[in-house]
Each structure stands twice: as C-alpha cells, then as structure tokens.
Amino acid sequence: MKAKWRSPVYAFFKPTPMIRTVKGRRAHTFECLAKSCLAKGADPRYVNRYLDTGDVSSTSNLRKHARICFGEQALTAADDTNDIAHAREVVKAALAEQAPLTAMFERMSKGKGKVTYSHTQHTKTEVKEAIVRWVTENHRPFNIVSDEWFLMLMKTGRPTHYIPSPATVSRDVKNVFVRCRERIAKMLQEYDGELNFATDAWTSPNDKALIAISVHFELKGEPASMLLDLVEVARSHSGVNLAEAFSDVLHEFGIENKMLSVCCDNASNMDTFTNELPALVPSFAGEAARTRCFAHIVNLTAKALLRQFDVPKKDADDALDDAARELRQLASNIEAEEQMAQGVDEAESDDEDGWVDYRDEMTEAERKKLEKCIAPMRLLLVKLRKIAFTTKRSSTLILPRWYELVAEFGLRRRKMPRDVLTRWNSTYDMLEFAIEYREVIDAITDERDMKMRKYELDDTEWKIAEELRDILLVFKDATLFFSRANSSLANVIPSMDLIDEKLATAAADDSEYSLAIRASATVAKRLMNKYYSATDLSEVYRISMVLHPRHKLQYFKKAGWTDAWIADAKKLVVDAYELKYKTYSAPLGACPQKKKAASLTKSKSKGNMFDDHPGLAPLTSEAGDEIERYLLAGCEDVKDGLMWWYEHRHTYPRLSRMARDYLSIPPTSVNVERVFSQGRILLSHLRNRLSSATIRASMCVGEWSRMGFVRTQDITATAVLEDVEEGEDEYLELDWDKICI
Incomplete structure (x- = not known):
C-alpha cells in the first residue's frame, strides 16, 4: 500500500506511519515533521487515516495539517515537484531555514478553537514551554510555580512530576527572549519593504524609566504590528537620550536602513528626538517623516475644551459673586471625594504633554468674559459629579432608592458612572448616562429625604448638558475610530477637517449652542488648528x-x-x-523550482495554463x-x-x-500605550521589585508568544541547562541580549 503513496504531501510526515487502533478502529497514523507542530488536539503531531473508510488513500487531512505547520507556500512548492523524493528535499530545506515573516503571521491565527488536552504527561521540555508561555502571556509572577496549592494540583498522583523553580523560570524567559529576538531580527531584515515605528516613554509602577518601540508593516494587504523592544533609559528622557536609545534598538536588530517613519506624542522632547534621530538613523528623514499620535491630539483638544469648566482654585483675594460662591460651596472637597472613591493612577491619566492653555494669552477683560460665559457649565458638571458620588457612597439609603426609581422607569439597572477629572472621556460617559437617566435623576433630587435638592438641574442645565455631550461625541468617536487595528494615516487630515468643522459650528452657532459651549469650542479649535498646521511639516x-x-x-x-x-x-x-x-x-x-522537461505528468498539475499566458x-x-x-x-x-x-x-x-x-504608517501610538497598560498588570503592588531586564523579557516574550514567535526549540535549547536553585543571585552577562545572526 505504501508503494502507492506518491503524493508530495507525504513528504511533510515521517516516511513510515504507525499502525494503531484508535477508538476501536484500525488506522495509519502519520507523524508531522515540523519541529514545532502548530496543530491542535489531544495528539496534535499525529494525523489518523482510518482503514475502514471508502478511500484509504485520501490525503485531505494530511494536506490540512501540512498547510498549518509549513504554510501554503511550502505545500505548493512540494506539489509543484510532482515527485515525493524531490518534495522531501523541499521539506528538508524548509525545516533548515527560519520561517518567513509572512508565514508566522499567517499561522498564528490558525487552529484556534476548542481546547483539548493530551492523555500523555508532559515532558520536562513541554513543562518548561507551557510555563514560559503561561507566565508571560498572562503576566503571572514567576514564584507562582512554587505556590503550595499549585504544586498540590500538579503533583497529586504524580509526586515526581517536574516543576521548575521560580529562578529557573526567570532564566528560561530571558533565554527565550534572546532567541526570539534573533528570529525576529532576521525576519525584519528580510522583509520586502520599509518599516514604520511608534514609540513612547513610561515610568513603571516600580519607578523604572522605560521606552517602548513597536514596529508596523504590511503583510498581504493587512496591517501588522508587534512590540519590538522595551528598554530602560535610566537617565533624563531628553530628546537626545531618547534618540540614542531608539537608534540603538534599530541597530541591534539590523534594520537601521529600513526606517520610513515614527509616530510619537506631541511633547517638546519628541521634537528634539525627531531632529536628532536622522544623524543616528540616516534612513529616517526627520520631521518630514514624523507622525504625531492623533489619539493624543484628540485627547489634548478635548482636554482644552473641558479644562475651561474646571473649578478655579481658591484665591484669597477673590471677590466672589453669588454664583461663584454657590459653585465654590458645591465643589468643596470634590477632589478629595474623587480620590477616595476612585484612586487616580497618574500613568493612566490623559497625557497633557503638548497641551496649551490659551487663557494665558488672553487679556484680563477676555478672561473675565470667558469666566462669565462658562460659569453655568461649571455648575452643571459639579452637580452631576456630586450626584454620582453621593449615590455611590450612600449604599444604605440613596443607592437602594436609586435602584427602585430605575426599575419604576423601566431602565437598565446601572449606577451613574463617575467623572474622573483626569480623563475627558469619563465626562462624556457621565453626560450620556445622565441624559438617558434624566427621569431618575430628576426624581431622586426632588425627594426631600434624599437631601439632594441642591443638585437639582433645571431645563436650561439639561439643555447645555446635551450640547456638551454632542460636542464630546466627535472626540469619542474619533478616539474609537483610530484605536482600530486597521486605522490609516490617510484618514487623519479628513478627520481633522471634520473635528474643525464641528468646533467651528459650535463656536459660531448661537441658535443651537449656549455661550458656554461657544466659548470653550473656540479655545479647543485653536489647539486643533495648531496641530493641523504641524501636518504641513x-x-x-x-x-x-x-x-x-x-x-x-x-x-x-x-x-x-x-x-x-x-x-x-x-x-x-x-x-x-x-x-x-x-x-x-x-x-x-x-x-523557486528547477524547470523540468514537459511530460504527460504535467497534465496532473492543479495549475491552469492560462494563468501564466x-x-x-x-x-x-x-x-x-x-x-x-x-x-x-x-x-x-x-x-x-x-x-x-x-x-x-x-x-x-x-x-x-x-x-x-x-499606508501602514500608524496614525497613533495606541499599540505602545497598550503595552504600558499590560505593564501595569505585570507590575502589581505585590510585585514591585522586578528588574528592568525581567520586565523587558516578560513583556516581549508574552506578546511574541501570543503572536506565534515562541517555538519549542527555543525552550529545548534552555531545557538542557541545569535548573537554577532558588535563592541564587541572578547574573546577566554584559551582552546577554546581543543578537547574533
């Protein structure tokens, strides 16, 4: 029977299959030759072909498996040989070389589905591989492997089952990091096109000064991006220092000649960074190839609009009128209440680098006029914040009554979201909720027992609440639109035009918008125009x-x-x-394959002669x-x-x-911001002593593993090393992370 197996697909499996009984059925079992099999199932490396079927020579399942593990290109190349012996040479070559970048991105999403578990106990290498993936992908502490109850789960019934020490896991993660860096460097060097980047700086919860760099490119018509590196810059984050650190990463990866653009925020040090970088990375054209994070611009513009409504700080020599006194009294302790009800993580607050307070450029008369115009909006926002805070804090009186009213009006059971002063989008969420639940708010503030009468809103205040909600909607939608994976730089200027149009209408239309909205929209428009002009550079x-x-x-x-x-x-x-x-x-x-003389066997090819005419x-x-x-x-x-x-x-x-x-240039640095969000999960308040090297390796390996870049052979290379005894000092050589290709 084996003599009749002439299809090139057999080249992707061991030459001699096993003969087994699977669930009472006799079958030929073919074992995949891939070093790191990407298939799923209880025995992912094996493909069963049952002998009690009508077609005992079917290769459909073999082809599906080979396509997942080796990719369409390798399978097509094998088919083109039309000869199993020649096909084995193709497979041998494919196993010897690094997988191309396209193959990794194509295969990382295949095979996702129901999780199944093997009946075979893990080997030592498989245990190490699973633990490295687990702790990095899910930001688990290394010492979880020594947890008493974890060991109870893993060793009950098999007390000799191998579990590495936390120190060994830490060492393994760093070794995998180094091997993956080399593979990624090679793939990026061979990428057919130029590369784009995004970068930002971050101070971790344990006070490590880090910069993250993501790389962006196109693969078969799809935008692709990944975390390239996360490095410590333990000195001033001046533009010069950031440029040097960024340049070092590109040179380490050997891609300094492939740089097209970089996306960064609007801080002044990034202006210096942009000017200094071309001397270090000649392929970068400087300001002409810089993009400014559009999500950051949207945040700054929304902040400029809302900042006008902040309650002014108390000034001893202020001459307060009645309205100002009412506002000051209502707003008393509001910042303390905010911090008590919901701690503000400075790292999660809106980045204000690049924000300009245009009130500083106004005359005294202009500032007084602005203050008078925006006073009603300030009072409205303070009232809504107080309602949200008071309702949440009174869990035995006001909150139960709130839920009763919500049920009476047939609304979904929800609490009013809080307006966090450092995040403009929370203001939109609060306004949107308040307008939807207006009947509940009106009812509860009207009840004497609730003692919330001072927070009642009249019809005029509800109208300006709707106006502000509608203006903020354009910023909300813009943020969501540009946070998508397929957002394009080509959409930035049209989006700026749309935002500018909305703000211009709000600033000029006295029939639709109140004085407060018109005044604040004018200030926000000036900031948007500043960054619109920057696109000309x-x-x-x-x-x-x-x-x-x-x-x-x-x-x-x-x-x-x-x-x-x-x-x-x-x-x-x-x-x-x-x-x-x-x-x-x-x-x-x-x-590429050698051309062979035409023969009758050519007619068996699945190609069409008209394709190449x-x-x-x-x-x-x-x-x-x-x-x-x-x-x-x-x-x-x-x-x-x-x-x-x-x-x-x-x-x-x-x-x-x-x-x-x-068109693969990122319009925002959202990907980098997501890295920082993941970093805050990694560095909880109980895990604040991690070194910058461990943070770097854990974050990078976690993302690379999710994307399919971590392979079994990476673990195999470190599995042969002796385990690290707990308590041993970690020692890293000076060039421990050096890329050697």
Missing part, C-alpha cells in the same frame, strides 16, 4: 492621502486647497517614488508611468487602501510597494 500625511485610492488628489480639490498646494502634494509623491521605488523589483517566489497577464508598469496611470484612473469607493494595493500589486508593481509602506 511632515510629508507622509499628504503622500498617504494621495496613495489612498479613495482620496488621491480629489479630496484636496474638494476641500478647496489651492492649485499650488495640490501640485506640491503630487510632487511629494513623485519625489519619494523616484528616490526609493522607481528601481524596485518585486522579490521572486520563496521556493503573457497575453492575459495584468497590465504592468511598462505600459506607462505608474503614478500617472493611478491618478488618471479616478477615485474608488475603497475603505481598505492596503488591501486594494495588495490586490493591484501586479498592475502597479513599484507604486504598490510604496503605497503599502506609507
């Missing part, structure tokens, strides 16, 4: 827009840009194309200049520009590479 915004098939040059024309500005935008695209992409050549297939091939750049053809084709109703360019890569072989590079 960077070329990548306009290039990305022109290269998005939905915008091209038409958006600028509709927006009323001058002919000179539009011509300049086109020139930026042409210049960048001429500089880097005009001579670009698409890479050859990953697994020159007369039916897509139009290429030889038919004319790619940029001109692209712009003359007109705009298309396309949301996903990256995928559009991937699908048109044969029509525009050079321009598509450029477009995919620019």
Whole structure:
C-alpha cells in the first residue's frame, strides 16, 4: 500500500506511519515533521487515516495539517515537484531555514478553537514551554510555580512530576527572549519593504524609566504590528537620550536602513528626538517623516475644551459673586471625594504633554468674559459629579432608592458612572448616562429625604448638558475610530477637517449652542488648528492621502486647497517614488523550482495554463508611468487602501510597494500605550521589585508568544541547562541580549 503513496504531501510526515487502533478502529497514523507542530488536539503531531473508510488513500487531512505547520507556500512548492523524493528535499530545506515573516503571521491565527488536552504527561521540555508561555502571556509572577496549592494540583498522583523553580523560570524567559529576538531580527531584515515605528516613554509602577518601540508593516494587504523592544533609559528622557536609545534598538536588530517613519506624542522632547534621530538613523528623514499620535491630539483638544469648566482654585483675594460662591460651596472637597472613591493612577491619566492653555494669552477683560460665559457649565458638571458620588457612597439609603426609581422607569439597572477629572472621556460617559437617566435623576433630587435638592438641574442645565455631550461625541468617536487595528494615516487630515468643522459650528452657532459651549469650542479649535498646521511639516500625511485610492488628489480639490498646494502634494509623491521605488523589483517566489522537461505528468498539475499566458497577464508598469496611470484612473469607493494595493500589486508593481509602506504608517501610538497598560498588570503592588531586564523579557516574550514567535526549540535549547536553585543571585552577562545572526 505504501508503494502507492506518491503524493508530495507525504513528504511533510515521517516516511513510515504507525499502525494503531484508535477508538476501536484500525488506522495509519502519520507523524508531522515540523519541529514545532502548530496543530491542535489531544495528539496534535499525529494525523489518523482510518482503514475502514471508502478511500484509504485520501490525503485531505494530511494536506490540512501540512498547510498549518509549513504554510501554503511550502505545500505548493512540494506539489509543484510532482515527485515525493524531490518534495522531501523541499521539506528538508524548509525545516533548515527560519520561517518567513509572512508565514508566522499567517499561522498564528490558525487552529484556534476548542481546547483539548493530551492523555500523555508532559515532558520536562513541554513543562518548561507551557510555563514560559503561561507566565508571560498572562503576566503571572514567576514564584507562582512554587505556590503550595499549585504544586498540590500538579503533583497529586504524580509526586515526581517536574516543576521548575521560580529562578529557573526567570532564566528560561530571558533565554527565550534572546532567541526570539534573533528570529525576529532576521525576519525584519528580510522583509520586502520599509518599516514604520511608534514609540513612547513610561515610568513603571516600580519607578523604572522605560521606552517602548513597536514596529508596523504590511503583510498581504493587512496591517501588522508587534512590540519590538522595551528598554530602560535610566537617565533624563531628553530628546537626545531618547534618540540614542531608539537608534540603538534599530541597530541591534539590523534594520537601521529600513526606517520610513515614527509616530510619537506631541511633547517638546519628541521634537528634539525627531531632529536628532536622522544623524543616528540616516534612513529616517526627520520631521518630514514624523507622525504625531492623533489619539493624543484628540485627547489634548478635548482636554482644552473641558479644562475651561474646571473649578478655579481658591484665591484669597477673590471677590466672589453669588454664583461663584454657590459653585465654590458645591465643589468643596470634590477632589478629595474623587480620590477616595476612585484612586487616580497618574500613568493612566490623559497625557497633557503638548497641551496649551490659551487663557494665558488672553487679556484680563477676555478672561473675565470667558469666566462669565462658562460659569453655568461649571455648575452643571459639579452637580452631576456630586450626584454620582453621593449615590455611590450612600449604599444604605440613596443607592437602594436609586435602584427602585430605575426599575419604576423601566431602565437598565446601572449606577451613574463617575467623572474622573483626569480623563475627558469619563465626562462624556457621565453626560450620556445622565441624559438617558434624566427621569431618575430628576426624581431622586426632588425627594426631600434624599437631601439632594441642591443638585437639582433645571431645563436650561439639561439643555447645555446635551450640547456638551454632542460636542464630546466627535472626540469619542474619533478616539474609537483610530484605536482600530486597521486605522490609516490617510484618514487623519479628513478627520481633522471634520473635528474643525464641528468646533467651528459650535463656536459660531448661537441658535443651537449656549455661550458656554461657544466659548470653550473656540479655545479647543485653536489647539486643533495648531496641530493641523504641524501636518504641513511632515510629508507622509499628504503622500498617504494621495496613495489612498479613495482620496488621491480629489479630496484636496474638494476641500478647496489651492492649485499650488495640490501640485506640491503630487510632487511629494513623485519625489519619494523616484528616490526609493522607481528601481524596485518585486522579490521572486520563496521556493523557486528547477524547470523540468514537459511530460504527460504535467497534465496532473492543479495549475491552469492560462494563468501564466503573457497575453492575459495584468497590465504592468511598462505600459506607462505608474503614478500617472493611478491618478488618471479616478477615485474608488475603497475603505481598505492596503488591501486594494495588495490586490493591484501586479498592475502597479513599484507604486504598490510604496503605497503599502506609507499606508501602514500608524496614525497613533495606541499599540505602545497598550503595552504600558499590560505593564501595569505585570507590575502589581505585590510585585514591585522586578528588574528592568525581567520586565523587558516578560513583556516581549508574552506578546511574541501570543503572536506565534515562541517555538519549542527555543525552550529545548534552555531545557538542557541545569535548573537554577532558588535563592541564587541572578547574573546577566554584559551582552546577554546581543543578537547574533
């Protein structure tokens, strides 16, 4: 029977299958040759082919398994050989080389489903692998492996079962970190395109000064990103120092010649960072290739609007009128109440670097006029904050009555969300809730027994609450829109235009908006315009827009840009194309095969002879200049520009590479912020003595493991080392993390 197995797919499995009885049925069991099998199931490495079926030679399950572990390219290359012996050579080569970047990202999402468990006890290596993945992916402390009850669960019935010491786990995580860094460095060096980055600085809960760097690129029309490194910068976070640290990381990975852009926040030290970096990383064009985190700009603009409504600090020589005294009395102790009810983590508060208080530029008369306009809104917000706080704190009187009223009005059982003063989006959430639950708020503040009459809102106050809610909605939606994984830099300028339009309308429309809204919208608009002007300094915004098939040059024309500005935008695209992409050549297939003489066996191939006929091939750049053809084709109703360019890569072989590079530039540094959020989970108040090296290795390995970059052989390499006895001092050599390729 084995002599009849001629399909190349058998090359991905051991030559001689086992003959077993599986659930009472005889079967041939094929064992996968992959070093790190990616399949799922009780025995993931094995594929059973039952002998009591109609087709005992079916290879469909074998092909599914090979596709998961080796990838479509390797399977296709094996099929093209049409010879099992030659196919085994292809598989041998695939096992010997590092997996390409595309293969890792394709395979990381396959096989997800119901979790099953093996009947076979873990080996020592498998235990180490599982524990490394567990503690890093889920931010568990290393000493969890010595927990009494954990050991009780693991060793009951098998007292000799191997469990490593916490010190061994710590050592293993660092070893895996080093091996994965080398693999990632090689894959990024071989990536066919330029790389984009995002970075930000963070002080951890245990006072480690760190910077995180994420890398962004395109893979088969999809945006891809990953944490590249998290390094300690234990000195002033000046722009010069940050540039040096950033440059060191790129040089370590060997990708300093592949940098297109970087996204960072709007702090002044990042201006210096941008100016210093080109001298250290020559492939970076400086301010022309910098993007400013749009989520940060949105936060700053919303903060500028809401900051006008903050209760002013007490001034001994203030001459307070009745309204001011009422506000001061209601707002007394509100900050203490906030901190008592919900501790404010400074690291989680809105980043205010780059915020400008335009009141400082006003005359005394202008400030007094502004104060008078915004006083009603200040009073409204204080009342709502007090209602939320008082309701929550009175768990035996007011809160039960609140729930009774909620039920009476047929609303969902919810408490009023608190407005945390350091987070503008919590103000929106509070207003949205208050308007929805207005009947409950009106009823409970009207009841004498609740002693909340001083927080009653009249119709005018409810109207300005709706106005502020509606204005904040544009910031809320913008934040959510740009927090998506597929957000594009090409959408930043149109989004700025939309926000500016909303603020301009609110500032000028006295028929729809109160004085308080008009005054605060004017201040917020000035800040948004400041950052709108900053986009003129960077070329990548306009290039990305022109290269998005939905915008091209038409958006600028509709927006009323001058002919000179539009011509300049086109020139930026042409210049960048001429500089880097005009001579670009698409890479050859990953697994080229020798041409063989035509034979009858060719007819068995699954390919179609018409696919490769020159007369039916897509139009290429030889038919004319790619940029001109692209712009003359007109705009298309396309949301996903990256995928559009991937699908048109044969029509525009050079321009598509450029477009995919620019459209994969991140418009925000949200990915980096998420790293910091994960870091706060890792560094709980009970785990505050971790070294910067341990933080770095744990965070990076955790993300890389979730993405499929940690392999069994990484653990195998460290499994042969002697375990570390608990209590031994950790020693790291000077270049312990050096990348050696």
